[in-house]
Amino acid sequence: MTFDEWLRVDRLPHIYCAGCGNGTVINCTLSAVDQMGWKKEEIVFVSGIGCSSRAPGYIVTDSLHTTHGRAIAFATGIKMANPDLKVVVFTGDGDLAAIGGNHFIHGCRRNIDLTVICMNNMIYGMTGGQGSPTTPRGALSTTTPYGSSEAAFDLCGLAAAAGANYVARYTSYHVKELTLAIRTGLGNPGFSFIEALVQCPTNYGRRNKLRQVSDQIEYFKSHAILAQKAERMREEGKKIPDDMIIIGELARRNRPALGVRK
Amino acid sequence: MRLVIDESRCKGCNLCTLVCPYRIFRPGTKANPRGVIVPELDRPERCANCRLQRLYGRTICGMCQMICPDQAISWEEEGPCEPMKVAIEY
Helix, strand or coil: CCCHHHECHHHCCCCCCCCCCHHHHHHHHHHHHHHHCCCHHHEEEEECCCCHHHHHHHECCEEEECCCCCHHHHHHHHHHHCCCCEEEEEEEHHHHHHHCHHHHHHHHHHCECCEEEEEECCCECCCCCECCCCCCCCCCCCCCCCCCCCCCCCHHHHHHHHCCCEEEEEECCCHHHHHHHHHHHHHCCCCEEEEEECCCCCCCHHHCCCCCHHHHHHHHHHHEEEHHHHHHHHHCCCCCCCCCEEEEEEEECCCCCECCCC | CEEEECCCCCCCCCCHHHHCCCCCEECCCCCCCCCCCCCEECCHHHCHHHHHHHHHCCCCCCHHHHHCCCCCEEEECCCCCCCCCCCCCC
């Protein structure tokens, strides 16, 4: 479980703010890749634009930093040109849900053999804290100064409905489970979508009464509810509070995948 | 094995103080030359990974290393040393 050999040590410390959860997701991804036993030459990291998309720059393998929202489109090209490569896409919520929404849906529909890791910090962190499609209702941001009045996008529900083979959601507090989910996604043929909720102390927590990094981690810890438990509560007729985050493996199926050598 | 915090990478977010089951990490008090208040280690020889990694041949626990967003926590090999008694809390 070592990921230090996968990092570009001369590039560290990285550019993320103190306490940013993206670093945790990099750790989880790299230890999952390490557990798969793959060589550095056979894996490509692709990213779009945003805080999360700076992640491949700190990893020694080949990587591609592409235009805003088009990471899945570029990754499709890589996978179709050389199906032997393992392609992992790092993307953020603004990148995937807002500008790249259609690429995401059609990636799920085609069921390409990619692993997409969405670092969802619920805000546009890099550009100064504008509200994103995943900003929860009532949250403050620079473009929603009276609280967001829109419902947030359920990315996992979208991926599952569009036909992704493996869908899971965890937070940056659940590091072991997130590592296991990424590992399952890497080993699974077809489109694997893992949503990792991360803390953004600089632009989200600061405006939403979660000023310390630990406050937001405590929030994830106390508001996460496992999918099986949520299902049980629903069967018993209990009401799940609106602000609960449903974590766990949300879809797993075996649709025919594109980009896998027969 | 010895638990170390790489002061050139740490940004002082204190997430390690939250997750360690032994509460080895404590919020620091003094800023280092980079202006970062690096957490202090409280009796790091209690760390389960320091004691048992060699025996089990894999990383035990390792929560602090996984959650550290700045990849600053690691274990380094130690040279031969005098055996000493360590009080372990349960």
